[in-house]
Amino acid sequence: MSKIKIRFFGSLIDLSKKMQVEFDAGINQSIKDCIERLGVPHTEVYFITLNGNFVKFDRIVSEGERYFVYPECDLEVPSEYVLTPKYEDIPKFILDIHLGKLARYLRMLGISAEYGLIDDNAIIDKAVSEKLIILTRDRQMLKKNEVIYGYIVRSDTPEEQLYEVTLRYNLQKCFNPFTRCMDCNGELVSVSKQEVLNRLPEKVKERYEEFAICKQCGKVYWGGTHYENMNSFIEEFTRNLINK
Ligand SMILES: [Zn+2]
Numbered sequence: 001m002s003k004i005k006i007r008f009f010g011s012l013i014d015l016s017k018k019m020q021v022e023f024d025a026g027i028n029q030s031i032k033d034c035i036e037r038l039g040v041p042h043t044e045v046y047f048i049t050l051n052g053n054f055v056k057f058d059r060i061v062s063e064g065e066r067y068f069v070y071p072e073c074d075l076e077v078p079s080e081y082v083l084t085p086k087y088e089d090i091p092k093f094i095l096d097i098h099l100g101k102l103a104r105y106l107r108m109l110g111i112s113a114e115y116g117l118i119d120d121n122a123i124i125d126k127a128v129s130e131k132l133i134i135l136t137r138d139r140q141m142l143k144k145n146e147v148i149y150g151y152i153v154r155s156d157t158p159e160e161q162l163y164e165v166t167l168r169y170n171l172q173k174c175f176n177p178f179t180r181c182m183d184c185n186g187e188l189v190s191v192s193k194q195e196v197l198n199r200l201p202e203k204v205k206e207r208y209e210e211f212a213i214c215k216q217c218g219k220v221y222w223g224g225t226h227y228e229n230m231n232s233f234i235e236e237f238t239r240n241l242i243n244k
Helices: 012-016 031-037 100-108 120-130 139-143 158-168 193-199 202-207 225-241
Strands: 002-008 020-025 047-050 053-055 066-070 093-095 133-136 150-152 188-191 211-214
Touching: 002 012, 002 031, 020 031, 031 066, 093 100, 093 120, 100 158, 100 225, 120 133, 120 139, 133 139, 139 150, 158 225, 188 193, 193 211
Parallel strands: 002 066, 093 133, 133 150
Antiparallel strands: 002 020, 047 053, 047 066, 188 211
């Protein structure tokens, strides 16, 4: 057994529940294993130091050592010691089966949010092959070595989860409301009324002139009270974001 101390910073404390933890590590245990045993998946760790020196995940811990563990931040870190690279493109997500409402909110705002796979391994395979960020409440899923991008959603309610993910990934600048299908995440394209006329309910035919269709599943979209409700939700959400 090696007794070590680990100090967590920033958003990692939400997961470790303590800023500083004294920990009995097993023999030949890596710092990555220690951190994950304390509830912090590797995907949330940006870099680690030991006595002011950067270390990697495979460092084997020894008696009396004291580690500092940091989440993603603006501090300058030599690239070989960046343990989880920053996601540089427009964020694209895949959500676990318990986050359906959050997936629909993200789609409403035009953010790509894949949803519907139940099996953890299927979610991980898709995330790895398509370079998607996994959003989940299940820490075990993000502890799998092959997962690169992943985030544990802390909040319990879908609205709070939307604020949390928006702030974490700076999504405001990527918002593009009503450009994605709420049902399947496909992209919407404008179509003429004529093209969809035979698929519209009578009342819709009389009242609306602008339509869009999902490229993936073919669902037809138009304005209406549902659209107005979503619009006021987005306005209020964007207003409140400033105070978060
Ligand atoms: Zn669709």
